[in-house]
Amino acid sequence: xxxxxxxxxxxxxxxxxxxxxxxxxxxxxxxxxxxxxxxxxxxxxxxxxxxxxxxxxxxxxxxxxxxxxxxxxxxxxxxxxxxxxxxxxxxxxxxxxxxxxxxxxxxxxxxxxxxxxxxxxxxxxxxxxxxxxxxxxxxxxxxxxxxxxxxxxxxxxxxxxxxxxxxxxxxxxxxxxxxxxxxxxxxxxxxxxxxxxxxxxxxxxxxxxxxxxxxxxxxxxxxxxxxxxxxxxxxxxxxxxxxxxxxxx
Amino acid sequence: xxxxxxxxxxxxxxxxxxxxxxxxxxxxxxxxxxxxxxxxxxxxxxxxxxxxxxxxxxxxxxxxxxxxxxxxxxxxxxxxxxxxxxxxxxxxxxxxxxxxxxxxxxxxxxxxxxxxxxxxxxxxxxxxxxxxxxxxxxxxxxxxxxxxxxxxxxxxxxxxxxxxxxxxxxxxxxxxxxxxxxxxxxxxxxxxxxxxxxxxxxxxxxxxxxxxxxxxxxxxxxxxxxxxxxxxxxxxxxxxxxxxxxxxxxxxxxxxxxxxxxxxxxxxxxxxxxxxxxxxxxxxxxxxxxxx
Numbered sequence: 001x002x003x004x005x006x007x008x009x010x011x012x013x014x015x016x017x018x019x020x021x022x023x024x025x026x027x028x029x030x031x032x033x034x035x036x037x038x039x040x041x042x043x044x045x046x047x048x049x050x051x052x053x054x055x056x057x058x059x060x061x062x063x064x065x066x067x068x069x070x071x072x073x074x075x076x077x078x079x080x081x082x083x084x085x086x087x088x089x090x091x092x093x094x095x096x097x098x099x100x101x102x103x104x105x106x107x108x109x110x111x112x113x114x115x116x117x118x119x120x121x122x123x124x125x126x127x128x129x130x131x132x133x134x135x136x137x138x139x140x141x142x143x144x145x146x147x148x149x150x151x152x153x154x155x156x157x158x159x160x161x162x163x164x165x166x167x168x169x170x171x172x173x174x175x176x177x178x179x180x181x182x183x184x185x186x187x188x189x190x191x192x193x194x195x196x197x198x199x200x201x202x203x204x205x206x207x208x209x210x211x212x213x214x215x216x217x218x219x220x221x222x223x224x225x226x227x228x229x230x231x232x233x234x235x236x237x238x239x240x241x242x243x244x245x246x247x248x249x
Numbered sequence: 250x251x252x253x254x255x256x257x258x259x260x261x262x263x264x265x266x267x268x269x270x271x272x273x274x275x276x277x278x279x280x281x282x283x284x285x286x287x288x289x290x291x292x293x294x295x296x297x298x299x300x301x302x303x304x305x306x307x308x309x310x311x312x313x314x315x316x317x318x319x320x321x322x323x324x325x326x327x328x329x330x331x332x333x334x335x336x337x338x339x340x341x342x343x344x345x346x347x348x349x350x351x352x353x354x355x356x357x358x359x360x361x362x363x364x365x366x367x368x369x370x371x372x373x374x375x376x377x378x379x380x381x382x383x384x385x386x387x388x389x390x391x392x393x394x395x396x397x398x399x400x401x402x403x404x405x406x407x408x409x410x411x412x413x414x415x416x417x418x419x420x421x422x423x424x425x426x427x428x429x430x431x432x433x434x435x436x437x438x439x440x441x442x443x444x445x446x447x448x449x450x451x452x453x454x455x456x457x458x459x460x461x462x463x464x465x466x467x468x469x470x471x472x473x474x475x476x477x478x479x480x481x482x483x484x485x486x487x488x489x490x491x492x493x494x495x496x497x498x499x500x501x502x503x504x505x506x507x508x509x510x511x512x513x514x515x516x517x518x519x520x521x522x523x524x525x526x527x528x529x530x531x532x533x534x535x536x537x538x539x540x541x
Contacts, residue, residue: 147356
């Protein structure tokens with residue numbers, strides 16, 4: 001591990017330790033925050049009992065489905081927009097201002113359209129994440145050096161082969177950045193949607209625990225979400241670093 | 250065409266290929282290329298250009314920036330269609346990239362997601378060459394270009410010069426009969442360029458291919474070539490053709506000969522005038538320069 005990574009880890013460890021101390025000394029009352037060690041103990045107990053397994057599977061399943069839809073659909077839409085410059089110049093201002101819109105306000109519309117269950121949750125997550133993937137696709141396709149396309153022509157490659165064997169790998173680091181954002185936004189979209197429009201899932205379980213003053217359970221589940229998001233992000237970052245390092249010119 | 254010769258023993262003017270028409274490998278006849286601009290206007294990039302390259306000749310093309318040197322190469326590579334005139338390779342009109350033509354560009358065109366050996370094998374795999382033959386040719390080309398120790402490395406792990414060698418090796422394995430080089434050493438330092446020039450000469454001798462080199466560097470053109478064509482400012486046409494008279498078995502040591510100085514002086518004389526035209530500067534009365 002690099003020196004910077006150790007320093008980063010140390011900062012996180014010091015932060016957790018200071019929270020632990022503040023909680024143990026009752027500087028922060030247990031009604032507000034429980035010690036991180038208690039969160040972990042409670043989380044292990046929850047996982048062992050299996051009481052929330054259905055919610056955990058539902059949440060991570062929805063995140064996975066949303067991220068996959070975003071990656072595929074966002075890429076396809078990005079390719080189409082890139083292929084037609086007139087379309088791009090028309091929609092680019094809309095894409096640029098997209099994140100000024102609070103996507104979650106559309107949740108009643110999705111319930112009316114898709115009913116209750118996973119569908120509206122996935123829809124909101126897709127809505128939240130898709131523009132990041134479209135933008136990353138446009139960025140990736142823009143950055144393919146023209147000389148690589150010229151080289152493909154020198155090899156008598158068809159348009160399809162050029163796309164698959166040259167353009168796609170050349171754009172892959174930027175596309176992967178889009179996938180990373182798709183996963184991150186899917187996490188946010190799914191869990192936040194579960195707070196407001198679901199009867200299951202981790203978001204719902206956290207809200208339920210909060211409403212019933214079950215502090216230990218609430219913080220344990222928060223820790224679970226935090227650990228899962230960190231683990232997934234770290235794995236994606238590792239792949240991203242490899243891709244970026246390889247494509248460096 | 251102007252054809253002043255510097256000194257009695259200076260380089261000769263040569264407006265066509267050295268041998269008879271049966272040995273003409275590449276021919277451009279009255280080729281022009283006009284681009285239509287998005288604004289509605291047009292840009293006359295080159296022409297009319299007449300050029301004949303003899304089979305196995307090393308020809309360089311120098312000219313001021315923007316004179317259409319790369320456009321000329323694109324026409325020969327089949328990447329651009331002449332607006333007027335005809336371009337032929339081995340007697341056949343160039344329409345699309347002809348078989349037997351390879352190109353190395355100024356920009357780094359190595360595929361960063363492939364190792365050196367996979368880069369070099371790329372074209373052979375596309376052409377469906379037998380795997381054993383691919384290995385044989387790749388091993389040879391990688392060794393020939395001094396990349397043996399880096400066969401498993403990715404381009405990001407190599408210097409700019411080594412990446413250009415990967416691109417040259419990738420072209421070399423396809424055994425092209427015409428090699429087009431568009432300022433392949435433009436981004437390299439002077440010492441590396443000289444050494445890369447030696448490698449290029451070695452490659453040329455070994456393959457017997459016809460080589461067309463586009464370059465900004467007069468010394469590079471004078472050192473490497475059998476003939477050097479000087480292009481005018483846009484629209485680019487050939488305003489001088491200089492035969493260097495070097496032996497086929499030559500290397501970068503020719504730069505220390507008086508003849509090399511004569512050739513580069515003559516090239517610079519022509520190029521200087523064209524560059525001044527672009528810069529909007531006229532000759533002053535005492536050989537200096539003055540604003541028009």
